[in-house]
Amino acid sequence: MSEVLSTTLPDDLEERVKTLLQRACDRSLTIATAESCTGGLLASVFTDVEGCSRAFDSGFVTYTDEAKIRMLGLPRQLLEENNAVCRPVALAMAEGALDKSLADITVSTTGFAGPAGEDDEPGLVHFACARRGRETRHREEHFGDIGRGPTRIACLRTALDMLEEMMD
Numbered sequence: 001m002s003e004v005l006s007t008t009l010p011d012d013l014e015e016r017v018k019t020l021l022q023r024a025c026d027r028s029l030t031i032a033t034a035e036s037c038t039g040g041l042l043a044s045v046f047t048d049v050e051g052c053s054r055a056f057d058s059g060f061v062t063y064t065d066e067a068k069i070r071m072l073g074l075p076r077q078l079l080e081e082n083n084a085v086c087r088p089v090a091l092a093m094a095e096g097a098l099d100k101s102l103a104d105i106t107v108s109t110t111g112f113a114g115p116a117g118e119d120d121e122p123g124l125v126h127f128a129c130a131r132r133g134r135e136t137r138h139r140e141e142h143f144g145d146i147g148r149g150p151t152r153i154a155c156l157r158t159a160l161d162m163l164e165e166m167m168d
Contacts, residue, residue: 009045010153016160017045023167024055024105031163032103033059034072034093036084037113037125038155045156057103062093072096085111087126087138094128094136105131105166107159111141114148123151129162137162 024031033042043059062068065079073096074089082088093108111125123143130136139162143154 008149013045013153013156013160016157018049018052020160020163020167021046021049021052021055023164025052027167029104029167030055030057030102032057032097032101032106033159034097034106034108035059035061036063036068036093036108036110038109038152038159039063039113041152041156042107042109042159058097058101060093060097060100068093068096072100083120085120085124085126087128087140090126090128091130091136091138094130098130098132105129105163107163109155109159111151111155113151113155115145123154125151125155125158127155127158127162129159129166131166134166137166 035042040059040061046056060071062071065084068074069076072093074092078088078092090108090110094106097106108128109125112120112122115122122145125141127139128136139158141158143151
């Protein structure tokens with residue numbers, strides 16, 4: 001793994017990333033990410049594994065609503081009618097990444113990694129995982145006010161869980 005991230009990424013996660021990417025390579029599957037609160041962390045760790053680069057297609061870091069609209073094709077109305085941190089947006093992000101990439105499987109994250117607005121719940125994250133020809137899956141996690149870094153690591157764990165499930 002990366003010399004930059006390997007010192008901060010728990011050992012079990014490094015191994016899980018390697019195993020997941022090897023499984024993807026063995027099955028000729030490619031992965032793309034659509035990230036908001038994780039800020040590209042997923043894409044970064046997926047590109048750190050030597051010998052498995054063919055398993056990662058692309059990463060979309062769409063932190064703002066405008067980026068979600070422009071890069072993933074989310075309908076403006078969806079974001080105007082919903083908070084960006086919700087099930088419909090997570091689903092649309094994963095499906096948008098599937099549409100805008102050549103990947104077979106995508107995973108999305110949208111949430112509050114740290115302190116948010118007055119009515120926003122720190123640690124609330126919505127995930128979605130899409131695979132061509134299958135129904136898109138959603139998960140909602142409440143990690144609590146554990147801080148930005150720990151929330152992002154928790155997000156990586158959940159994203160890996162979802163990707164592993166979608167590979168079967």
